[in-house]
Amino acid sequence: MKTVWNLIKKEYLLFWNDKVSVSLTFLVPAVLIVLFGYIFGGSGNSASGIDLAFLNNSNSKIADKIESTLDTTKTFHIIKTYLNNEGKQVKFDTVSIKDFVKKGNASAALVVPEDAYSDTAFGLKLKFYYNPRNEMEMQIIQGLLQQTVMTQIPELFNSSLTRRSEDFLGKQKSKSFNKSIATLISKYFGVDTSKILKDGYFTFGVGDSTGNDTTSKGAAKFFSSIVKFDKEQLVGKDVNNPNVTRSIGGYAMMFLLFSITASGASLFEEKQSGVTLRILTSPVSRMHILWSKYLYNISLGVLQLFAMFLFGFLFFNIDIFSNFLNLFIVIISASAACTAFGMVLAAFSKTQAQARGLGTFLIITMSAIGGAWFPTFFLPSFIQTISKLTLVYWSMDGFMKVLWEGAGFMEILPIVGVLLLIAAIVNVASIWGFKRGDIF
Amino acid sequence: MISIQNITKKFPSVTALDDVSLEIKEKEFFGLLGPNGAGKSTLMNLLAGYLDSDSGEILIDGKIISSNNLEVKKKIGLVPQSLALYEEITAQENMEIFGSLFGLEKSSLRYAIAEKLNMVGLFDRKKDKVQTFSGGMKRRLNLAASILHDPQIVLCDEPTVGIDPQSRNAIFDYLEKLNEAGKTIIYTTHYMEEAERLCSRVAIIDFGHIISMGTMQQLIDSLEFKQTITIDKNYETERHTSLFKSFGLLTDHENNYELMPTDGLKLSSFFTAMEESGISYSSINIKKPSLESLFLNLTGRSLRD
Numbered sequence: 001m002k003t004v005w006n007l008i009k010k011e012y013l014l015f016w017n018d019k020v021s022v023s024l025t026f027l028v029p030a031v032l033i034v035l036f037g038y039i040f041g042g043s044g045n046s047a048s049g050i051d052l053a054f055l056n057n058s059n060s061k062i063a064d065k066i067e068s069t070l071d072t073t074k075t076f077h078i079i080k081t082y083l084n085n086e087g088k089q090v091k092f093d094t095v096s097i098k099d100f101v102k103k104g105n106a107s108a109a110l111v112v113p114e115d116a117y118s119d120t121a122f123g124l125k126l127k128f129y130y131n132p133r134n135e136m137e138m139q140i141i142q143g144l145l146q147q148t149v150m151t152q153i154p155e156l157f158n159s160s161l162t163r164r165s166e167d168f169l170g171k172q173k174s175k176s177f178n179k180s181i182a183t184l185i186s187k188y189f190g191v192d193t194s195k196i197l198k199d200g201y202f203t204f205g206v207g208d209s210t211g212n213d214t215t216s217k218g219a220a221k222f223f224s225s226i227v228k229f230d231k232e233q234l235v236g237k238d239v240n241n242p243n244v245t246r247s248i249g250g251y252a253m254m255f256l257l258f259s260i261t262a263s264g265a266s267l268f269e270e271k272q273s274g275v276t277l278r279i280l281t282s283p284v285s286r287m288h289i290l291w292s293k294y295l296y297n298i299s300l301g302v303l304q305l306f307a308m309f310l311f312g313f314l315f316f317n318i319d320i321f322s323n324f325l326n327l328f329i330v331i332i333s334a335s336a337a338c339t340a341f342g343m344v345l346a347a348f349s350k351t352q353a354q355a356r357g358l359g360t361f362l363i364i365t366m367s368a369i370g371g372a373w374f375p376t377f378f379l380p381s382f383i384q385t386i387s388k389l390t391l392v393y394w395s396m397d398g399f400m401k402v403l404w405e406g407a408g409f410m411e412i413l414p415i416v417g418v419l420l421l422i423a424a425i426v427n428v429a430s431i432w433g434f435k436r437g438d439i440f
Numbered sequence: 441m442i443s444i445q446n447i448t449k450k451f452p453s454v455t456a457l458d459d460v461s462l463e464i465k466e467k468e469f470f471g472l473l474g475p476n477g478a479g480k481s482t483l484m485n486l487l488a489g490y491l492d493s494d495s496g497e498i499l500i501d502g503k504i505i506s507s508n509n510l511e512v513k514k515k516i517g518l519v520p521q522s523l524a525l526y527e528e529i530t531a532q533e534n535m536e537i538f539g540s541l542f543g544l545e546k547s548s549l550r551y552a553i554a555e556k557l558n559m560v561g562l563f564d565r566k567k568d569k570v571q572t573f574s575g576g577m578k579r580r581l582n583l584a585a586s587i588l589h590d591p592q593i594v595l596c597d598e599p600t601v602g603i604d605p606q607s608r609n610a611i612f613d614y615l616e617k618l619n620e621a622g623k624t625i626i627y628t629t630h631y632m633e634e635a636e637r638l639c640s641r642v643a644i645i646d647f648g649h650i651i652s653m654g655t656m657q658q659l660i661d662s663l664e665f666k667q668t669i670t671i672d673k674n675y676e677t678e679r680h681t682s683l684f685k686s687f688g689l690l691t692d693h694e695n696n697y698e699l700m701p702t703d704g705l706k707l708s709s710f711f712t713a714m715e716e717s718g719i720s721y722s723s724i725n726i727k728k729p730s731l732e733s734l735f736l737n738l739t740g741r742s743l744r745d
Contacts, residue, residue, distance in 0.1 A: 273526075274523065274524030277518070278520055278585070278586070280490050280507070283510035283514055283543070284510070285507065
């Protein structure tokens with residue numbers, strides 16, 4: 001037994017001294033548990049800060065109420081203006097709001113048309129424009145939006161109808177009318193009259209014209225069927241196999257990061273074997289090695305990403321060729337950023353094992369918060385801000401723009417710019433790291 | 441001609457070389473002898489242009505060698521202490537990679553590869569992956585890859601570590617042939633036998649300082665004693681060791697004691713004392729002083745400490 005105990009102690013000693021194993025055993029799962037906890041466990045906020053373009057063309061009180069409700073909700077970040085060609089913020093109109101969504105500046109738009117509601121009409125019409133680049137996100141947006149609208153408008157309908165009833169019958173007679181109707185229902189259907197009046201199950205003209213809460217609950221059930229959302233998908237209608245088109249970029253990036261990190265970490269292997277020494281005693285400088293590694297990894301990244309998209313084309317009929325040039329530009333930019341990431345890991349790690357362990361941790365974290373696995377709006381707002389600092393976020397954005405929206409060069413230019421900026425900054429850091437580190 | 445002038449190289453925790461100066465002549469087989477951590481490899485890495493010194497300079501034919509002077513690096517071939525090879529590819533592919541870095545054209549590279557692989561007896565295995573080679577074969581390939589570009593100076597940093605005597609002798613033969621062919625060879629080791637066999641001149645280095653330098657004979661002649669005496673470890677009492685110490689510097693080895701006699705010791709008086717103490721003559725050996733003895737005499741430590 002003592003022998004077994006000593007062997008167990010040996011295992012623990014080796015385990016604790018292997019920082020990679022320790023981090024993969026505890027740190028990576030801990031981070032993932034926290035992230036998933038935020039999303040599914042309710043530890044953080046529910047969906048928040050979703051960009052929603054909004055245009056109110058109606059003069060009705062209902063439209064104003066919807067607008068003010070949306071203005072105060074945390075679920076949506078309401079956008080009512082856009083930057084025009086002259087660089088000025090101007091209010092949306094029915095054309096520009098659709099363009100705004102088409103360009104991917106917001107996932108969806110809600111328009112309250114001029115004829116959304118009138119005193120003579122019975123019902124509410126809303127227009128909903130959307131870009132389902134993320135199916136899960138879109139379903140949640142629609143659900144949340146309907147919920148938000150539904151909880152607000154019934155009471156307004158109710159107050160409106162009450163007002164019309166009072167105008168027609170007079171206040172006293174209107175109340176008497178409602179009471180009579182309730183008594184009849186009670187008589188023939190065996191329901192308590194006071195309950196009908198109190199809970200607002202029968203609502204026409206019941207309550208007062210302020211639309212208080214006692215009536216809205218029952219009213220919501222009644223009116224939920226008469227609010228009409230005219231939905232129009234603006235982008236991606238013709239995309240083949242939308243689900244795979246949406247997801248391929250995220251997974252391609254994750255695996256690219258793994259292979260580039262391994263390649264960057266191979267610098268340690270070469271150093272340990274003495275190959276780096278041999279190479280550097282030939283007519284080769286350290287910058288030659290860094291440049292060769294960098295360009296090799298970019299080319300490897302381009303090949304890997306292209307191969308993945310080609311598989312997508314061959315097996316899932318994803319259209320990669322109709323906008324191929326722009327796809328290629330995003331692929332190169334994403335590879336450049338990934339390579340910089342792999343190199344900076346190598347530059348600041350002390351050993352190959354450390355580079356691999358740190359790489360695994362960062363790749364999984366970046367993929368999770370960058371949107372490769374689930375929409376970022378699930379995450380708390382501070383993590384959503386951090387996610388915009390990850391190359392996974394921008395790469396995925398680029399792939400979606402190109403494959404989903406068929407974006408042209410000028411539209412992807414900001415994304416390409418961000419990716420190349422990330423690559424440049426990280427490269428400067430890695431060169432500094434290589435100079436002060438001891439890998440060379 | 442290699443001129444090392446007042447070289448100092450410091451690392452965060454240690455000064456590896458401290459104001460080292462020496463000159464190595466063309467076509468010389470020069471040995472750098474010292475224990476682990478003495479500064480030998482640092483000096484080799486500076487000579488090869490892998491590291492840059494903190495102060496001082498190294499001139500090769502009047503040109504300063506540094507990590508950025510790529511032209512001068514072409515004159516040098518470093519045989520690293522480690523097996524600096526890609527194990528997962530073939531011997532020929534390794535040679536092609538390293539040869540191409542020296543700018544060898546395809547045809548001359550092919551010729552050079554065949555010549556060097558033949559020289560180290562690996563031509564028939566050129567298509568085999570390095571990972572299938574024995575330790576000795578890898579060492580030979582390690583050497584061949586370093587001289588592919590026909591360098592004027594060959595730096596050998598303990599090139600025989602961990603191999604069998606047969607492969608070691610083979611490497612010695614190749615190096616001697618290279619030296620005969622006019623190459624300057626600088627060889628580091630902590631094995632005195634290697635330095636004694638190969639080197640015409642030796643510098644002994646310890647703690648970053650050159651503590652002695654000269655031909656083998658000059659170094660041996662510089663010793664106060666002309667013989668060393670070994671005594672088998674059959675006599676380990678304090679009385680015996682005190683007696684031994686009265687005749688000179690005594691060092692304790694695994695199987696015997698080694699005595700470096702004080703100047704002017706008469707062997708007759710030593711043997712008389714041994715006889716009186718009951719020590720058998722068969723336990724005593726008289727030897728010519730070795731580099732090991734020299735190092736011990738200079739530093740009070742063994743080369744392998």
